[in-house]
Amino acid sequence: MKEKGVGMAKEFKKFIMRGNVMDLAIGIIIGGAFGKIVTSLVNDIIMPLIGLILGKVNFADMKYVITPATDTAAEVAFKYGAFIQSIIDFLIIALCIFLIVKLLTSFKKKQEEPAVPPLSPPTPPKNELLLEEIRDLLKSMNEK
Numbered sequence: 245m246k247e248k249g250v251g252m253a254k255e256f257k258k259f260i261m262r263g264n265v266m267d268l269a270i271g272i273i274i275g276g277a278f279g280k281i282v283t284s285l286v287n288d289i290i291m292p293l294i295g296l297i298l299g300k301v302n303f304a305d306m307k308y309v310i311t312p313a314t315d316t317a318a319e320v321a322f323k324y325g326a327f328i329q330s331i332i333d334f335l336i337i338a339l340c341i342f343l344i345v346k347l348l349t350s351f352k353k354k355q356e357e358p359a360v361p362p363l364s365p366p367t368p369p370k371n372e373l374l375l376e377e378i379r380d381l382l383k384s385m386n387e388k
Contacts, residue, residue, distance in 0.1 A: 279337060286333040303329050 259265065287304075295301040306325025313319035 278340070282337050282340070283333050286329055286336060290332065290336075291329055 291303050295303055303325035306328070307321040307323045309319060309321045311317070311320040
């Protein structure tokens, strides 16, 4: 039983140390941090500018109240302003990822393009070469 655990631990270590798994983990961590930056950009810079352009509207306050707050119950409301902010947040993140992937694929294509060798005439098969030699020999014999 102990041998299975050791074998599985080695297999797990091998799996974790693969390049793809490490790349994925790094991508997730960087993506989470990037998401926070974009969320701050949307909430703290873009949405206030849009709100100012639309007549000093604060999107965080935009909501449709279903049931007002009372002494014993909290307000029940559709917060569509926060939803609009989340959509803009998503669109900016999706645009950035699209641009990064497009940039990376263009670099990859440039690296993969091999130099085109100059075209040389294809060499004929051996039997054709032998036939040409025989023809040339026959010609030379007939000329003598």
